Amino acid sequence: xxxxxxxxxxxxxxxxxxxxxxxxxxxxxxxxxxxxxxxxxxxxxxxxxxxxxxxxxxxxxxxxxxxxxxxxxxxxxxxxxxxxxxxxxxxxxxxxxxxxxxxxxxxxxxxxxxxxxxxxxxxxxxxxxxxxxxxxxxxxxxxxxxxxxxxxxxxxxxxxxxxxxxxxxxxxxxxxxxxxxxxxxxxxxxxxxxxxxxxxxxxxxxxxxxxxxxxxxxxxxxxxxxxxxxxxxxxxxxxxxxxxxxxxxxxxxxxxxxxxxxxxxxxxxxxxxxxxxxxxxxxxxxxxxxxxxxxxxxxxxxxxxxxxxxxxxxxxxxxxxxxxxxxxxxxxxxxxxxxxxxxxxxxxxxxxxxxx
Amino acid sequence: xxxxxxxxxxxxxxxxxxxxxxxxxxxxxxxxxxxxxxxxxxxxxxxxxxxxxxxxxxxxxxxxxxxxxxxxxxxxxxxxxxxxxxxxxxxxxxxxxxxxxxxxxxxxxxxxxxxxxxxxxxxxxxxxxxxxxxxxxxxxxxxxxxxxxxxxxxxxxxxxxxxxxxxxxxxxxxxxxxxxxxxxxxxxxxxxxxxxxxxxxxxxxxxxxxxxxxxxxxxxxxxxxxxxxxxxxxxxxxxxxxxxxxxxxxxxxxxxxxxxxxxxxxxxxxxxxxxxxxxxxxxxxxx
Numbered sequence: 001x002x003x004x005x006x007x008x009x010x011x012x013x014x015x016x017x018x019x020x021x022x023x024x025x026x027x028x029x030x031x032x033x034x035x036x037x038x039x040x041x042x043x044x045x046x047x048x049x050x051x052x053x054x055x056x057x058x059x060x061x062x063x064x065x066x067x068x069x070x071x072x073x074x075x076x077x078x079x080x081x082x083x084x085x086x087x088x089x090x091x092x093x094x095x096x097x098x099x100x101x102x103x104x105x106x107x108x109x110x111x112x113x114x115x116x117x118x119x120x121x122x123x124x125x126x127x128x129x130x131x132x133x134x135x136x137x138x139x140x141x142x143x144x145x146x147x148x149x150x151x152x153x154x155x156x157x158x159x160x161x162x163x164x165x166x167x168x169x170x171x172x173x174x175x176x177x178x179x180x181x182x183x184x185x186x187x188x189x190x191x192x193x194x195x196x197x198x199x200x201x202x203x204x205x206x207x208x209x210x211x212x213x214x215x216x217x218x219x220x221x222x223x224x225x226x227x228x229x230x231x232x233x234x235x236x237x238x239x240x241x242x243x244x245x246x247x248x249x250x251x252x253x254x255x256x257x258x259x260x261x262x263x264x265x266x267x268x269x270x271x272x273x274x275x276x277x278x279x280x281x282x283x284x285x286x287x288x289x290x291x292x293x294x295x296x297x298x299x300x301x302x303x304x305x306x307x308x309x310x311x312x313x314x315x316x317x318x319x320x321x322x323x324x325x326x327x328x329x330x331x332x333x334x335x336x337x338x339x340x341x342x343x344x345x346x347x348x349x350x351x352x353x354x355x356x
Numbered sequence: 357x358x359x360x361x362x363x364x365x366x367x368x369x370x371x372x373x374x375x376x377x378x379x380x381x382x383x384x385x386x387x388x389x390x391x392x393x394x395x396x397x398x399x400x401x402x403x404x405x406x407x408x409x410x411x412x413x414x415x416x417x418x419x420x421x422x423x424x425x426x427x428x429x430x431x432x433x434x435x436x437x438x439x440x441x442x443x444x445x446x447x448x449x450x451x452x453x454x455x456x457x458x459x460x461x462x463x464x465x466x467x468x469x470x471x472x473x474x475x476x477x478x479x480x481x482x483x484x485x486x487x488x489x490x491x492x493x494x495x496x497x498x499x500x501x502x503x504x505x506x507x508x509x510x511x512x513x514x515x516x517x518x519x520x521x522x523x524x525x526x527x528x529x530x531x532x533x534x535x536x537x538x539x540x541x542x543x544x545x546x547x548x549x550x551x552x553x554x555x556x557x558x559x560x561x562x563x564x565x566x567x568x569x570x571x572x573x574x575x576x577x578x579x580x581x582x583x584x585x586x587x588x589x590x591x592x593x594x595x596x597x598x599x600x601x602x603x604x605x606x607x608x609x610x611x612x613x614x615x616x617x618x619x620x621x622x623x624x625x626x627x628x629x630x631x632x633x634x635x636x637x638x639x640x641x642x643x
Contacts, residue, residue, distance in 0.1 A: 226469050227466070229458055230455055230458065230466045233455035233458055241468070242436075242441050242467035242468065300455065300457045301457045
């Protein structure tokens with residue numbers, strides 16, 4: 001219905017547009033906080049942990065390996081948050097999805113269903129994404145805050161991920177994925193290491209890059225991306241101009257569940273096991289990565305690249321604390337401080353953006 | 357005022373005897389109204405008169421409990437605002453028209469994004485969108501400095517104007533404006549009234565919802581007054597002088613202040629129509 005006019009020459013430059021310097025343009029990007037935080041954290045550990053070989057391919061690989069699954073999750077969570085909703089159930093869905101895969105493929109002697117690999121992965125995928133659909137549907141129909149709905153889901157799916165395997169197999173950890181016929185293909189795609197310049201990099205890093213690139217494309221270059229910003233900024237206004245708000249929000253909840261399943265698959269493929277407790281607290285780490293990356297908690301503003309960089313920063317802090325040999329308890333202190341600083345910084349940046 | 361009524365006297369949009377109930381609450385009862393192409397029908401009423409409910413029926417948000425809705429002479433029924441929009445019935449809401457954190461061009465095309473490319477590479481044509489936004493705003497007399505600036509940095513009148521420009525660009529045949537001048541300063545209200553006249557001159561049927569008869573009278577061809585969910589009065593401009601319209605509205609503000617308001621508005625915009633309207637208003641108020 002858009003009346004498409006023939007292209008004409010671009011309008012002459014307006015004398016009222018102040019030439020904003022490169023620095024000024026960079027400073028109003030939502031991801032700038034995350035990039036600065038990343039640089040600062042790197043410099044900090046490069047100095048503090050210099051003797052512990054922080055600047056090395058091994059450490060870099062370890063950081064990226066940590067960042068990849070969190071990054072995949074953070075990208076999906078960031079899109080949902082930009083659309084104005086939360087999903088606290090993604091951590092539980094990692095445990096749930098991984099357990100579903102292992103329960104379906106494990107031999108009947110251990111209490112599993114002994115399905116062939118293909119159908120097992122497909123059905124596990126479908127029920128995990130259905131959980132996301134349920135989250136979205138409940139949020140849309142009850143009009144309750146998604147924070148509450150998915151907080152409930154956090155417990156429900158963690159509970160299911162523990163209770164069902166215990167009932168069926170008497171265990172909450174299942175192994176032996178590598179012995180399943182056909183698993184070697186999946187392992188080489190999703191869970192193997194690539195040697196590169198002395199570092200051992202997970203294939204998950206490539207998936208992380210692919211997911212991020214696809215999400216950047218969707219968010220910034222497509223109609224759906226425009227709708228996501230729109231419904232996060234004002235759902236009613238968006239609906240009034242014809243954006244399918246309910247369907248889009250439900251789809252985004254399904255996307256976060258899909259990301260959780262993907263992370264579960266990466267972990268099952270790389271470790272050969274599933275664990276009911278896998279992914280605990282990851283929902284918060286993903287939100288932290290998004291917020292550090294410049295995503296506004298109230299929706300309508302943010303960037304997927306920011307969330308990916310936020311995940312990298314988070315992983316760098318985690319690995320840095322380990323490399324330094326400081327007691328792991330300090331990691332939480334560090335994360336908390338970085339989170340609050342990032343939010344303060346992002347608020348400042350956004351106010352600048354609106355004043356320009 | 358020289359009423360430049362379009363040659364088409366056909367009713368573009370019409371509702372006949374519509375009622376709307378919410379449980380036991382009667383929000384609208386037996387309301388009829390219409391708008392012709394190139395005319396402005398003003399829908400007046402105080403808070404709680406049923407204006408919002410009627411707008412929501414016209415724009416496709418609600419279905420009427422009873423009564424008929426005709427568009428271009430044919431009976432229609434809408435399941436969503438999108439369906440109404442596709443027929444050319446565009447609604448601009450008072451405070452819900454724009455998304456402050458989004459840039460002007462993204463707002464302008466929200467819900468109707470132009471695309472290029474095919475298959476998985478089909479993408480939002482941002483260069484085209486920025487160009488059109490700039491051009492359309494220029495046609496409305498607003499020279500936006502930078503289509504990338506967030507809408508939150510625009511004034512209230514400018515935001516309404518972007519919304520009106522958007523509706524006109526997307527081929528609106530009927531433009532429903534929900535209190536576009538409420539909460540605006542004198543100058544800003546004048547700007548919006550100018551765009552209403554501009555839309556009318558482009559042959560669009562405008563339904564202008566307001567509780568301010570002094571904003572309605574200079575631009576309106578036809579006045580429908582709602583009170584307590586019913587049509588309290590229905591007049592053409594010839595049938596009713598401004599004073600009577602003011603009297604019919606509960607709690608009309610004092611005339612002198614309003615005369616001043618209109619004058620200021622016409623000065624501020626420098627619009628010929630507004631000046632004519634202001635002069636006419638002066639005549640009416642001194643009579």
